Amino acid sequence: MNTEFQPYYAVIFTSKQSNTLEGYAEMAQQMEQLAKEQPGFLGMDSARNDIGITVSYWDSLDSIQKWKQHSEHLVAQRKGKTHWYSWYNVKICKVEREYEF
Amino acid sequence: MNTEFQPYYAVIFTSKQSNTLEGYAEMAQQMEQLAKEQPGFLGMDSARNDIGITVSYWDSLDSIQKWKQHSEHLVAQRKGKTHWYSWYNVKICKVEREYEF
Helix, strand or coil, X not given: CCXXXXXXXXXXXXXXXXXCCCCHHHHHHHHHHHHHCCCCEEEEEEEECCCEEEEEEECCHXXXXXXHCCHHHHHHHHHHHHHHEEXXXXXXXXXXXXXXX | CCCCCCCEEEEEEEEEECXXXXXXXXXXXXXXXXXXXXXXXXXXXXXXXXXXXXXXXXXXXXXXXXXXXXXXXXXXXXXXXXXXXXEEEEEEEEEEXXXXX
């Protein structure tokens, strides 16, 4: 076990798409790129079947808050609500332990 | 904002499948069913493309630990390592905040 484990944060974004997906793929790609450029960004994983799950990892709650308020991200969030998603849920989590195979 | 938010726990399971998937689908279904029957289980979401992401939600670290040690789940974990996954990562997280659209 790694006794030097440094807690960090995960944002679990779970979503259901609507039927109006025009512009979605481009925006998703842009937002992924932009997120990667933010201070405190640590990584991101995504998959989608019936529902989509995107988990992004951050060094602090402050970095998450700044990304949430990023002007271009705010535009994307607005379009997400009005166009692309019929439902979504966001969970802010502290990663306390981790192991890998 | 909900001032009565009760923290709970998320297990983020990220995985890459191997090329030997015989028996995987049945076991995945069995494990999902079995997880749902465990004390403290709150919910589960899954999606898979290049990678798979399964997030399960639990009321406490104790419930997560018990599920990890469940005898049938141990068999599944072993088969996962020897057969179905080329890689996986498990993160135990405390859900601190949540919002929905």
